[in-house]
Amino acid sequence: MNKNIYMHIYNDYSAQIQSGSLSAGQKLPSENELAEAYGTSRETVRKALHMLSENGYIHKIKGKGSFVLDTQRMSFPVSGLVTFKEVSERLGRSVRTIVYENECVPSTAEIARCLQLKDLGPVWKVVRAREIEGEKIILDKDYFLTTYVPSLSIEAATNSIYEYLEQKLHLPISYAKKEISVEEVTPEDKQLLDLHDYQHIVVVRNYVYLVDTTLFQYTESRHRLDKFQFVDFARRVQN
Amino acid sequence: MNKNIYMHIYNDYSAQIQSGSLSAGQKLPSENELAEAYGTSRETVRKALHMLSENGYIHKIKGKGSFVLDTQRMSFPVSGLVTFKEVSERLGRSVRTIVYENECVPSTAEIARCLQLKDLGPVWKVVRAREIEGEKIILDKDYFLTTYVPSLSIEAATNSIYEYLEQKLHLPISYAKKEISVEEVTPEDKQLLDLHDYQHIVVVRNYVYLVDTTLFQYTESRHRLDKFQFVDFARRVQN
DNA sequence: AATCCAATCTTGTATATACAGGTTGTAAAC
DNA sequence: GTTTACAACCTGTATATACAAGATTGGATT
Numbered sequence: 001m002n003k004n005i006y007m008h009i010y011n012d013y014s015a016q017i018q019s020g021s022l023s024a025g026q027k028l029p030s031e032n033e034l035a036e037a038y039g040t041s042r043e044t045v046r047k048a049l050h051m052l053s054e055n056g057y058i059h060k061i062k063g064k065g066s067f068v069l070d071t072q073r074m075s076f077p078v079s080g081l082v083t084f085k086e087v088s089e090r091l092g093r094s095v096r097t098i099v100y101e102n103e104c105v106p107s108t109a110e111i112a113r114c115l116q117l118k119d120l121g122p123v124w125k126v127v128r129a130r131e132i133e134g135e136k137i138i139l140d141k142d143y144f145l146t147t148y149v150p151s152l153s154i155e156a157a158t159n160s161i162y163e164y165l166e167q168k169l170h171l172p173i174s175y176a177k178k179e180i181s182v183e184e185v186t187p188e189d190k191q192l193l194d195l196h197d198y199q200h201i202v203v204v205r206n207y208v209y210l211v212d213t214t215l216f217q218y219t220e221s222r223h224r225l226d227k228f229q230f231v232d233f234a235r236r237v238q239n
Numbered sequence: 240m241n242k243n244i245y246m247h248i249y250n251d252y253s254a255q256i257q258s259g260s261l262s263a264g265q266k267l268p269s270e271n272e273l274a275e276a277y278g279t280s281r282e283t284v285r286k287a288l289h290m291l292s293e294n295g296y297i298h299k300i301k302g303k304g305s306f307v308l309d310t311q312r313m314s315f316p317v318s319g320l321v322t323f324k325e326v327s328e329r330l331g332r333s334v335r336t337i338v339y340e341n342e343c344v345p346s347t348a349e350i351a352r353c354l355q356l357k358d359l360g361p362v363w364k365v366v367r368a369r370e371i372e373g374e375k376i377i378l379d380k381d382y383f384l385t386t387y388v389p390s391l392s393i394e395a396a397t398n399s400i401y402e403y404l405e406q407k408l409h410l411p412i413s414y415a416k417k418e419i420s421v422e423e424v425t426p427e428d429k430q431l432l433d434l435h436d437y438q439h440i441v442v443v444r445n446y447v448y449l450v451d452t453t454l455f456q457y458t459e460s461r462h463r464l465d466k467f468q469f470v471d472f473a474r475r476v477q478n
Numbered sequence: 479a480a481t482c483c484a485a486t487c488t489t490g491t492a493t494a495t496a497c498a499g500g501t502t503g504t505a506a507a508c
Numbered sequence: 509g510t511t512t513a514c515a516a517c518c519t520g521t522a523t524a525t526a527c528a529a530g531a532t533t534g535g536a537t538t
Contacts (some may be wrong), residue, residue, distance in 0.1 A: 044491080182439075228419075230420075270488080323499065
């Protein structure tokens, strides 16, 4: 967990801020004080503080110090790759996952394009609905390169696929691109979700890359529009 | 522009990658080579490379080097605060801004809540429509604290407000929070936009903070849903 | 020919130091 | 009393150095 010193400091303070034991506006110890407290150098402390700043936990002011930001108001996910499981656990809501499909299929032309496949090779396909408080709100359609994910158990699909991929397969997931748009509902959406009479649906296309920059997963996450929300934290310039 | 050495290196490479003179997959010089080339230290080079990595321009692999990511495929905005003017200029589309309202008004209860005002003091209100290729697609409603923005000219509202705030008023904008959701259209939306028959609209709520962490602007950007797109780049862990 | 290993690249982490420049409070000067 | 100057903090930038650890290469050994 805390392999590095700066990660240790980062985890300490991000946890304290998330839990609320450090409240908004409060001043952190100075960099020199933290360096002494953790028995390390100022540069190492600065690395941790920079990460806290980048992730919206604190705000640094030259000449004054580091101050806790209002993460309650910020809500979450504060950008970044956050899985459904992580979010639903934090929400503390009654949540259920229904697996409709979990098998190896030949890729269609569209999927091949999304995964940058040259030939129409096989892909592992997972289709799941996310039920929140009795209503099927989200339809997740995942496609994996069989090179990296030859097969997937129903248990893994029902729980967190990311947990399985990272902890069991040790796939080095590095970064992802999200595209959010609104599209017309498909017959499949109507069939697999509780859509009421909405004619449109929010589509989040997620392209996930490994550390060697190969695109190995494409996910289409289709949200009923009244339940969709996305939060993003951004800095104007680097501090 | 290039006050710092690491900013200089960052600007050099981000420009080269954006322009395409460095293409995807290409390897950057090693950190030691860059340090020598710029006549600086390795740590300074690393700061620049870290920023390029955070902003989705490059990808670092331990033991191998830094590699250019496919920013074409990434498209933009690669997260961050990107103004309408910046986006439309990059798109090269015919774009027009229509200012409906630009005046000081007493704040409503809802606006006071959004701007965290204790009393219902005055705010500077700007309402603008963005016309893209002949259709009014986006409705921007801006509210500013009069403490920081006592007034705003029609020219500033028609061009880029950010440009005016940062370059003329020298307001130290620091960070912002975006919330994206989908809501039902209001009579005002129908009146001020070319909405066709859409019953819903994408609402991007933008809370902009200064370096002293005071919230000074609240913006509601209302997009016709067929034209809305948001792109986000995220790293799983820090590299 | 295949395997192993050491040398040598690369990036990642950590430390110590120096100075620039913003912020604040205090003491001296007016 | 008000202003000015300064010292003592703070963070920001930059440099030099050291070692750890992943990647690659080529040569020696098997």
